[in-house]
Amino acid sequence: MDHKMIAKQFLITGMTMGLIGMVMSVLFRLQLAWPEQGFPILERLLGKWAPDGVMDPSIYLALVTIHGTIMVFFVLTAGLSGTFSNLLIPLQIGARDMASGFLNMLSYWFFFVSSVIMVISLFVTSGPASAGWTVYPPLSALPQAIPGSGLGMTLWLVSMTLFIVSSLLGGLNYIVTVLNLRTKGMSMTRLPLTIWAFMVTAILGVLSFPVLLSAALLLVFDRSMGTSFYLSDIFIGGQVLEHSGGSPVLFQHLFWFLGHPEVYIILLPALGITSEVIATNARKPIFGYRAMVGSILAIAFLSFIVWGHHMFVTGMNPFLGSVFTFTTLLIAIPSAVKAFNYITTLWKGNIRFTPAMLFSIALVSTFITGGLTGIILGDSALDINVHDTYFVVAHFHIVMGLSAIFGMFAGIYHWFPKMYGRRLNKSLGYMHFWLTFISAYGVFFPMHFLGMAGLPRRYYTNTAFPMFDDLADINVLISNFAILGAIAQVLFFFNFFYSMFRGPRSVQNPWKSNTLEWTTPVEHIHGNWPGEIPEVHRWAYDYSKPGMDEDFVPQTVPLQAGEPKGH
């Protein structure tokens, strides 16, 4: 029930799911680069779905669906937020544990069961859910439309329902803990940016996940009780269905009301971790602390009123398109503030390139690159021609997938000593970073061009259209980088598990960091601090402060005579 143990459970489960999601991506990249060519590994892994090693079109769709679901929810929501909110909230605010240790434990076990069900769904005869991770009905509602919409989709819905329960239990707990259990002196403006990010993320989750639950419930009703929330006027398999009067677009509204905040549920914790890692390793205060908090709040607020940009071409009233274009492009402003503040934090710093720091800098790079293409996609007029093409795939993988996973890696490298009392191997970390970073851009950068050539996403093969034949080379390049990137993760997994047991022991504060978690003993104890909870006297970012002996001043050090009060 200890929050540190729950954090580790979230991490290991998230990493396991991440491994599954990554292997899936390699499998469908094999298909995309070398269609019609048989790969024994596909036959071994997919069995009847890949006769002679060539995968079947339905299983291709199942793979992209489950890859998306696992990465978005299981790795980058639960794996990222679950791990670091649990680990850091009590430690960084000076609390002995979460407000409710029991709810916290429930949150993990709901997540665990939900993961198990999602994995089980891979083994049902009719295949797992295959309607895309956004599970738009009617495709997801009708097994006649695609086999994965049978039992596979039912399991998907059950799994996601449990997932939402887990996320709500966790989120409420995080909010209450941050608001109520801060130690003496830890005012809101002294909180490390990690905690701000985790708290705002939890608020987003609490407000938006219930809407996904309602969307899922209505889908369950349509699927098994004959209601018509999303279904109307359908002729399939030679007969007309009874359903009448529903609208599939309603589902999209409900889905994206969660779906867009979800992007920031994924991204904000990564940005929070990056703020902390960059400040610590640049040995400089994070530039513009208040602006950083303000931009987190602004992004969070805006994230609720932009969902329609996923739906510009659904036929909804074009006036709504105009409104959503306006609100969507506004997000670029707080995002630009964050990007420039990160860059300025590096300016005149004294940068220590730990693997965590490298991943954080990489995050800023991908956040900028992916954010910029958002300006294209958020513009309704431009979206008409690149909507649902590889341009979108490139955009969201870079801005959300890569940024968030880099944030997660940064967090793991930075707080590994806190979690396991040991150090990760530095050289393996460097190798892991460079291979990952290079292959990440190598995979997703060229995809922009595929999109601008008009190539739709979720195509099992592009050979049905001769006009796409000249894109085959680019697809081979992308797949090669994808395989390289996947192999690079072997270094990480090895480093992680090896160092967990055999790594050199860590000292109490290996990064010379200011925040409270490094004042706890290396060995985990229940309650975190053996004696009194320390009192906080300053903000978390007094790095390289003039007049101090060391280049860091932990938050527990009282103000010195003559030191201005500041934060």
Place this chain on the structure above:
Amino acid sequence: MNTFLVVLVVILAAVAIGQVVRVLELSSSVSGKDPNAVTDADNNRQGWYMMIFLVGMLAFFLWNTYDAWGTLLPKSASVHGAEIDKLMAISMVTIVLVFFVTQPLLFYFSFKYRGNSQRKATYVEHDNKLELLWTSVPAVVLAGLILYGLSTWNTIMFKAPAEDPIVVEIYAKQFGWNARYAGNDNQLGDAGVRNIAGANILGVDQNDSKSMDDVVTTELHLPVGKPVLFKFRAQDVIHSAYMPHFRLQMNCVPGSVTQFGFTPTVTTAEMRQDPHLQAKVENINAIRNGRGDEPYTFDYVLLCNKICGSAHYNMQMKIVVETEEEYNNWMREQKTFAQTL
């Protein structure tokens, strides 16, 4: 047996790496140093890698652009598409400029301020002027892009309906398309899935007098320069009618009718003469020739761009844009709905 060997090799390799790492760590802890502490030499090396990466990334960007240029879509073949292309060009130039300013700053600062144990960082908390600058400049640039984008969107979506557009229904089902022309009265007859029977695959209402002159086809022919109003319907799941050459896309949603108005400006024959497209087709045919495939002749095409089932990847309809005379000749050869009954 093979599986067993592979597993064995993987395990042995892991053990081997583990031992090497162990030896390295032990040897440096014997010399009294923390093997995982970041040294000045590390900072120096990683700082240089940052610079090398920056150069490599920008070079990759440029090479990619150069390499993929010929594969991009040819010039737009519709009136509104030209507007979209202009907006796209301006937005692209803007974001590429920002990319080429911010990425070098990020990696150059990482390199320039790489750590050194002799040095201390400069303590800077914030600077209101700077922060105001990078709040207001993006705000102004975005305001420009938003205004331009919205005015383009409004002309595409809200422009006064052209007098007498040719009304064509685009009908989507797993996994194919049909077109239904409104016929001489230029009014589509009522239709619904409940009327589907036998040859009446689109569910056209036989009791509606407007239906009788409707024309159902498997190819989409359009006269150049004439406004067209598409009405989209879907029979089973959501599809998306995507015509990249016209910069046109609209979802086809079961239970409702969506629409998109546009005017094609370039005939298929004219487009085949476009130099960019000719180079692209030549390149494609070189590739196809190498594989022993039939040569490819360019045609406009309608694709499905919303996941709709296992054959989603192969749901297409040929589009022909031609002179009005050719169009009328083609239309005369088609059977009306009444004739097919």
